[in-house]
Amino acid sequence: MLAAVLATRGYWFGDNAAAQSARSAPRAVPVEVAVAERKSVPVRVEALGNVTPIASVAVKPRLESVITAVHFSDGALVKQGELLFTLDSRQIEAEIKRVEAVIAGAEAQLEQAQRDVQRYTELVAKSATTQVTLNNAQTQVNMARSLAESNKATLENLKVQLDFTRIRAPITGRISQANVKIGNFVRPADATPLATIIQISPIYVSFPVPQRVLPSVRQALAAETATVESIVPGDSRRASGTVAMIENAVDQATGMVMLRATMPNSDELLWPGSLLTTELTLRHEDAVTVPSRAVQVSQTGNFVFVIKDNVATVVPVKVERTVGNMTVLASGLQGGETVVTDGQLLLSNGTRVAPRPAAAGS
Numbered sequence: 001m002l003a004a005v006l007a008t009r010g011y012w013f014g015d016n017a018a019a020q021s022a023r024s025a026p027r028a029v030p031v032e033v034a035v036a037e038r039k040s041v042p043v044r045v046e047a048l049g050n051v052t053p054i055a056s057v058a059v060k061p062r063l064e065s066v067i068t069a070v071h072f073s074d075g076a077l078v079k080q081g082e083l084l085f086t087l088d089s090r091q092i093e094a095e096i097k098r099v100e101a102v103i104a105g106a107e108a109q110l111e112q113a114q115r116d117v118q119r120y121t122e123l124v125a126k127s128a129t130t131q132v133t134l135n136n137a138q139t140q141v142n143m144a145r146s147l148a149e150s151n152k153a154t155l156e157n158l159k160v161q162l163d164f165t166r167i168r169a170p171i172t173g174r175i176s177q178a179n180v181k182i183g184n185f186v187r188p189a190d191a192t193p194l195a196t197i198i199q200i201s202p203i204y205v206s207f208p209v210p211q212r213v214l215p216s217v218r219q220a221l222a223a224e225t226a227t228v229e230s231i232v233p234g235d236s237r238r239a240s241g242t243v244a245m246i247e248n249a250v251d252q253a254t255g256m257v258m259l260r261a262t263m264p265n266s267d268e269l270l271w272p273g274s275l276l277t278t279e280l281t282l283r284h285e286d287a288v289t290v291p292s293r294a295v296q297v298s299q300t301g302n303f304v305f306v307i308k309d310n311v312a313t314v315v316p317v318k319v320e321r322t323v324g325n326m327t328v329l330a331s332g333l334q335g336g337e338t339v340v341t342d343g344q345l346l347l348s349n350g351t352r353v354a355p356r357p358a359a360a361g362s
Contacts, residue, residue, distance in 0.1 A: 029343060029347060029352070029354065030343060031342060031346075031354070032340070032342035033339065033340055033355040034339060034341045036289070036336060036337045037289050038287070038288050038289075039287075041284065041326070042323060044321075045209050046280075047277075048277060048278070049206055050274065051272050051274050052203070053200070055173070056196065056272075057171055057196070059167060060188060061186045061187065061194065063161055064186070066184070066185050067085055067183065069085065069086040070084070072195075074175075078173065079169065079172045082169045083166055084167050084168060086167075087164075087165040096155065100155060103151045103152055107148050109147070110141060110148055113144050116141075120134040120137045173197045173198050173200050174198055175197045178195050179195060203272065204262060204263070206260045207280075208251075208257065217282065226243050226281065227281045228242060230278050230279075232270065233275075235269065237269055239265060240263070241261045243260070287329070289329070290333070291326060292327045294339040295319060296344055302316070304333070304339045305339060305347050306333075306339055310353055310354070311352055312348075312351045316332055338355065341358050
């Protein structure tokens with residue numbers, strides 16, 4: 001019986017010792033991990049930009065008259081040459097008819113004077129009339145011709161003025177609301193335009209960049225590798241374009257230089273006057289990237305936890321830049337290492353871990 005009891009106690013003591021040993025063993029910390037990748041990443045400059053139209057035209061009348069018709073809807077897209085306003089043209093049309101009658105009379109006088117010259121020329125040859133009579137007839141020809149030509153010039157001017165009574169769109173773009181309606185008397189000297197047309201497609205996006213990146217920008221433009229994307233707040237779409245101009249001087253007060261990009265904007269995503277985020281991609285480089293959540297900051301600099309054989313090791317890294325949710329490293333990793341992206345607060349150098357892949361969407 002004693003032997004059985006001792007045997008039983010021995011078993012219990014042995015089992016208890018194993019449990020205590022298990023409890024005293026270091027617990028593996030659960031962490032999320034990702035793999036450092038070496039891949040081609042863009043060299044990008046981000047800036048706050050604003051949309052500016054390539055062309056903006058204030059529509060004004062060229063003569064004094066009364067508006068008789070408005071041919072567009074407020075805010076509509078109008079095409080170049082499209083009829084916008086019609087002005088009262090009755091006075092000009094009446095003047096055109098009067099001048100046409102004067103021209104007809106002058107041309108009739110010219111025909112008569114030319115016949116007189118021909119007749120007097122024959123008579124002078126036969127010594128049947130004097131040279132003075134012929135000269136007077138030639139003068140009448142010149143006077144009739146001058147009268148006809150003068151009134152033809154007046155007629156052309158009246159036709160131009162008649163064309164001014166039909167105000168057309170000088171450019172293609174979005175038109176504002178009509179500032180005047182039918183029945184209003186308008187003059188060229190009026191301060192308020194009839195309407196304003198702003199070109200929408202293509203359109204400019206202007207944005208400043210630091211002076212230190214100007215050499216890289218100029219090199220990218222020379223190599224034709226520079227592209228621009230604009231992100232409109234509240235819209236998932238992006239507008240793409242190319243750099244059209246670099247301002248010819250750096251702003252000494254801010255140390256920034258202004259760039260202007262041309263955007264096709266065929267879908268009218270960009271609206272004049274709006275603010276947006278601009279991404280200028282200069283080129284692509286081969287570099288090591290890690291998720292930005294993997295990079296930690298200490299008093300001595302940036303570092304990541306690298307996992308090898310389920311043990312976390314602190315590895316100092318040098319951050320070059322951030323692209324989206326990825327961080328580009330200048331040094332510290334070679335690519336292919338497993339780094340911790342979540343759970344770093346419970347880790348120190350040499351901590352055992354239980355790695356798991358990052359959750360989808362994190």
